[in-house]
Amino acid sequence: MTHEEWLEKGEIYALGALDGQEQKEFEAHLRAGCAICEAYVRETRETLMLLHRTLTPLTPPASVKTRVLDVIDGEKVAPLIGKPRSTRRRWPIITGTLAAGIAGLVIGGLFYRVYYEPRHTVSMAVVNLLRDPATRDQPLYGTGPTPAARGRFLWNESGEGHIFVSNLPAAPEGKIYAVWTITKRSAPRFVGAVKTDTHGQGGLHINSPRSDQPVETFAVTLEPADTTAAPTGPMVLVSRPS
């Protein structure tokens, strides 16, 4: 199955409509760690969230919040120090409805313009990269101190690319994971720093100047935060297994 076909299934999966064997296959594909499809499903879900914007917002009755808080109070291991129960009870009743209304307006008004649009733009840029037949999809292999790390590098010789990494522990304080493109004749070019989360996953969209020569190797090295002129630290990911 081509990746375009997986992405097509991803759209229907995000909609919640994939079923049967197709659903099982796609979920297995996600469990196998396809960062591209995972990102695409996430982006599609964010797009579909905009369907909410066609609905008239409704405020739930305050009694539901009371019920929810009763449930979690029963599950809570230890009470919060210095927060008497009576105060906590009054707070949601007095301000709950007002806060929900204000929050609804604020979130609704700002969500698309400020939050959604930048993410949407990056996700769509990745999709557009994938759709370009000239884009290479290069696997990255862990090396040096991080043999279990993995990654993928989408690269277009126009200078645009996207790197996904997984199983890469967060960089130590004061260090960065520097991403390099390497051609046959010129020095490695620093194209950005990729950050990873507590799960060891991360990604970076790259817009660099077009190179005179095709990139032959992609690499990630651990560098001091202020050193991006040339790689000096250990290599943690490379496009060709060592």
Add this chain to the structure above:
Amino acid sequence: MTAETASAAYLIQQVAQQDREAFSELYDRCSSLVFTLAIRMLKVRSDAEDLLQEVFVQVWRQASNYSADRGSPEAWIINIARSRAIDKIRSIRRMEKSFVLTGDPARAESSDNVESSAAESEVRLTMNSALASLPEAQRRVLELAYFDGLSQSEIAARLAEPLGTVKTRMRSGIQRLRDILGTKVA
């Protein structure tokens, strides 16, 4: 990331550590979003209230599973809500229970509507016109899947259309939605 979403992500981190105040604030931020969807999907107010309760109890229990890199806090919560709503809808269908259907539940519950700002109304109007500009066939399959919880096979059966046609309409609809929203609501 905006201050709003950063703050929502922070609240979820606090909730993961059983911070009740943070949970209360997160509820206030997102409960209207969930409740509106729940009413639209389940049609019955009491079911929507139950769903809202279940969703936030799940948020309380599973906040540690949330990762900011996996999407916005709102999308994470809405995904929980949709999954639970779809389970309920399918359970009801399996049990062949009857439930009240209204043409537009949002209008039916209008007495509880939040007062909207002019900007908010304008955005909703734009979204409505964007959806209205979708071809009817594409819009129908999107709504049947997203709001009514039907799978692609169920939609094909209901519309008496080939499964491939339904898939194509869904994908075209999503793509068109992306295009329309990208140009009209920037």
